[in-house]
Amino acid sequence: MRPLLPLFLAGVALSACATTATPERPASPVPPPTAWRTPPPNPQGALAADWWTLLGDAQLNALVDKALARNADIALATARVDEARALSRAAHSALLPTVDAVAGLQGSRQLDAFGRSYESTAEQVGLRVAYEVDLWGRVRDLDAAGRASLQASAAARDSVRLAVAATVARAYVGLLSLDAQLAVAKQTIAAREAGLHVITRREGAGYSTKLERDQAQAELAGVRRQVPALELAIARLEASISALTGDPPGPVARGGDLAGLLKTPIPVEAPASLLARRPDIAQAQDSLIAADASLAASRAQLLPQLRLSVSADRVFTDALPNPVALWNVGAGLAQPLFNGGRLKAQVQASQARKAQAAASYRGVVLNAFAETETALRAVDALQRQEREIAAQRAAIAEAARRAKDRYRAGYASYLEQIDAERGLLAADQAVIQAREGRAVAAIDLARALGGGWTPTP
Template sequence: MRRSLPLLLVGAALSACATTAAPERPASPVPPPAAWRTAPPNSQGAQGALTADWWTLLGDVQLNALVDKALARNADIALATARVDEARALSRAAHSALLPTVDAVAGLQGSRQLDAFGRSYESTAEQVGLRVAYEVDLWRRVRDLDAAGRASLQASAAARDSVRLAVAATVARAYVGLLSLDAQLAVARQTITAREAGLHVITRREGAGYSTKLERDQAQAELAGVRRQVPALELAIARLEASVSALTGDPPGPVARGDDLLALLKTPIPVEAPASLLARRPDIAQAQDNLIAADASLAASRAQLLPQLRLSVSADRVFTDALPDPVALWTIGAGLAQPIFNGGRLKAQVQASEARKAQAAASYRGVVLNAFAETETALRAVDALQRQESEIAAQRAAIAEAARRAKDRYRAGYASYLEQIDAERGLLAADQAVIQAREARAVAAIDLARALGGGWTPAP
């Protein structure tokens, strides 16, 4: 027994260590396109891969600080990290099945019995020992479960990284939205100041008989129309600040701002070839790992239909007052079990595993298709919004010149006040359109960085 027990333990350990190779990653179910339909913004500029701190390309120090804080304190990221810890523990539990189990046992028993002469006597027996059991993994069932556990752990880690990418992008979009609202509020207040000055001039002209009461009423209505925009913009800013605070793990409060919209995104987002997308998005890696786990679980379910071989060893020492010396006991055994009837439970488990693998395969294909579609859409948006912003800026310059001329014509008495009002309305709308175009351009760049995977690389 002394020779058999170490041999059993060494053989079991070697078997566990020799069968933990990582499974091959499945090929993409969708062949990547040879090139993007829309030319990347870096095709004539910066080259290279997107880095993990992609938000620094926007060039705003305050944004960098907000994203760093969100990545460290966001509740959704903390939840995803806890799920990774759970998956790691479950993976260790699955791996432990490759090793033998060793239990220490102890027992105490007292009895009162009759001897051959009819006399009663009492005895006490103490027993201590070890129990060693090991399942010989004939059909790789245990190794497949171990592989499924490791793949699930990798999928959970990729899911956490997807959450981190989403949080960073959400913070960046919200910050850009705050800068846009700040700019719109500044334009509204500047317009209010100009309209108040215009109303003062009209009031004076009315007193001198050069303007009518109608013109004064129109000026007051235009001033009130701009003033009502201020509370709405202030409310939108407060709501967005509360959202950013929640993302960064802070109670609602003011959010520090850095540069304005015009200063954002001086460096284009670098874009690699379409094939690189398959290895740069965490959601694709998660779908791959889920498929690997489902395939390994299916193999383990099929192996349950086959015989299982278990080895067992026990060693005990019994101390009893009925004998002068302790007694050493040991057993070595092997058991083979073949499922015969279980009401179809094992076959149903195999069918369920097959269905889960089919679901994982379909999900993998859908994730890859969505990744290419998101990136193509983001590239097109970046290109279109850059051209749109240029056109809107040109339109704004033309409207501003028309407003200046309308104002001069009214003061010279060559045009009605209605002409000046129309020109000023158009200028206000053009100013807001320029701000919104800059916001849309920055948001499109953020969406492109997220679609590209945010510079993600799989953990070694």
């Protein structure tokens, strides 16, 4: 055993010291544009990881923090990361030898040369050491694939976190929008009730007709019917937010109002930085690395495999006066000859998975640039639209005031006042929708930029 054991230990040491190198990240399949087509509203600085604080609502900050800590989808993604980490450790353990302790007890009854029976007991204890010499890097490639899969799983978890934060922010903005619409509806109802009271008095004095009173009642009922629909929408959105934050359905506290959101524009970096700032791109990259390493490992399965083994035992038996020491040192070389094409099929399957990962990587990068360009254009367009709608609303409000004065002075019909009030209600709703759209576009832009994501070590 003495001349063979050093060779075994040397082979184990050399192979175990050959650690897996970190694979280089694949280059982008699509060259990034030199500049964004739409000028960013804030081209200075990088987006922070807590980007939702730019909206300027403390209650929104609390909701997002709670969702990141208690959301079920994030918990599921985190458990998948834990699974990937365990599988990566299992793949890495193949780089080390296996050591097993064995023990056995055997009793027997036999005949000696004179035909007399006797009983004996034997006890055996020992160690078994086995190791696969990684001649072609198969085990190291599997280790690299496991580590890349772990990184892809972590990036997928971060994508879920970003999606949850953006969903909570969008839902909260929608909630403030519904609150504003409900407030406008209630203000309009109060104004219509006051108008109906005036018309009823004028009808009693003979200055208005029953037709005008019926028209006023119809307009009042038309606005009143909006209230239950808005209240139902608010309840549904509150339930959605509660589910995102891990709470049972219930009321959601508000901070500010819709008009006070987003006083600071979303900072936007150069297009090239997007490749390192989005978790879905990192996930696609790591998936491609894992697929490439798995392909190399499947190809190495077609080559010979060398396994070393050492065993040492000590046997105690009542048939002998002293224990017996046994040992064995061996090396085995196995070359696949026939397996029905199974190994070649595994190589082909690995090639197909690598092609899928490459296509997915390209699609993710293209989608990232498209989402960011669309979000930038939406932010710019909705900001300009909000300014125009605000100017329109001011003009309509002045026209409605004049129409009311003309009707009360007897210079115009009630139909003219109704048309002006309808226009004012529509303008108020348009202002609310424009503010909501501007805030949602900013949220979409922050998500498209990766939400200030940085890779997890």
